[in-house]
Amino acid sequence: MFYKLLRSVPLLTAILVICYSYWCFIFLYCDKSLDQQQPLKFCFYHIIFYLFTWSYYKTTTTPPPAIPHDFFLSAATMNKIWDANENCEKINAILSSKAHTLPIYTYSREGHYRYCQDCAILKPDRTHHCRVCGQCILKMDHHCPWLHNCMSFSNYKFYILFLAYGAVYCLIFLSILPVELFKWYMRSKVLEEGLLYHYTLLSISGVLFLAIFSALFFYHLYLVLKNRTTLEAFRAPLFSYGQDKDGFNVGAGNNFIQVFGETKWKWFIPVFCNILYYLKR
Ligand SMILES: [Zn+2]
Ligand SMILES: [Zn+2]
Incomplete structure (x- = not known):
């Protein structure tokens, strides 16, 4: 029981960070901003927030596929x-x-x-x-451990979308906060101490998470295009003819479709569209 609770700590931490960022956006930026384009940013933020949390929810809650x-x-x-x-x-x-x-x-x-x-x-x-x-x-x-789940056949697409929308989510904050700080400074307004603290914390976390999300996103996109899992990237699978790290590679386009499906507009939302993988032989 204790071990189970301990394993939930990274997941709960991640949820708290998402809630904190949302609170900052709504109650600090929207409430106190001097930005003229705030309604536009408000809409864009919520579209990305929804796609980000939807992908996150699907990644963490989709159970591993049953073995036939x-x-x-x-x-x-x-x-x-x-x-x-x-x-x-x-x-x-x-x-x-x-x-x-x-x-x-x-x-x-x-x-x-x-x-x-x-x-x-x-x-x-x-x-x-x-x-x-x-x-x-x-x-x-x-x-x-951060998603408290295995990345597998059933949720790999959701995971990659989570990384992509996570990176965009960080970019939104990083495009808003420094500009906000600059505007306050230019108008000679003294920024509330709390506001300065939260804006600084968010900016530093934004840079860190952007680096993590984008590095993982590009790495996993590369693996998708090569039709390799992380485990196979570290150790190539053994076939009857020997080890072959490209044993499942059926061409970048087909590899992508195996994970993201054939319907283009569904590539951008976390719905299951995987095609059962097949070999080139
Ligand atoms: Zn087993
Ligand atoms: Zn697992």
Whole structure:
């Protein structure tokens, strides 16, 4: 119970930061600003805020996809694997008849079919067991403690949109706050101490979060275009012909469509449009 609560701390911190930024925008900027274009910025801010929080909500709350039933192994098979004592040939002999009926193209580092002892499954390609979630995750990218969820087949698009809108959200603050401070200064008005404190805090956090969001966004966009997960970028998957970091790469356009779907206007909103991944062979 305590461990569960502890794991929620990063998520709660992130929610508090979002709430704080919203409070600052509404009760400090909108209430005290001298900006003539405030209504326009008010509308734009709320569109981005909505898209940002919607993407955030979908990223954190979308559960990992269920492993198809065909990949499950019986207790008898698991006992045989246990008795095989990690012998590669014996494991392949036990699993080959089932594996041949399934679309499995990758192998473990040891060269046998990939299986999970904890979940009692033959692992589908790109599936990894997450120790935090306690289950195998289809097309696992990584587990994010700040989002309290695994980035996987079911929410990867939402995660990338969250990063993109997060970066734009920071840019809004960074385009407003320094100008506001300058205007107050030029009109020789003394800025309230509280206002100066919040504007400074927001500006520093804005720069930091903008750097984090944009770096992660461009990195994950690169991975999408290459059809690689973060785990595969660190260790290339092993196919029958050897390791190949581009084993799932079917061309930048097709790779993008696999994550973002074919309908262009849906690329910008966090609705599920993934196409089941397929191999180039
Ligand atoms: Zn597992
Ligand atoms: Zn996880």
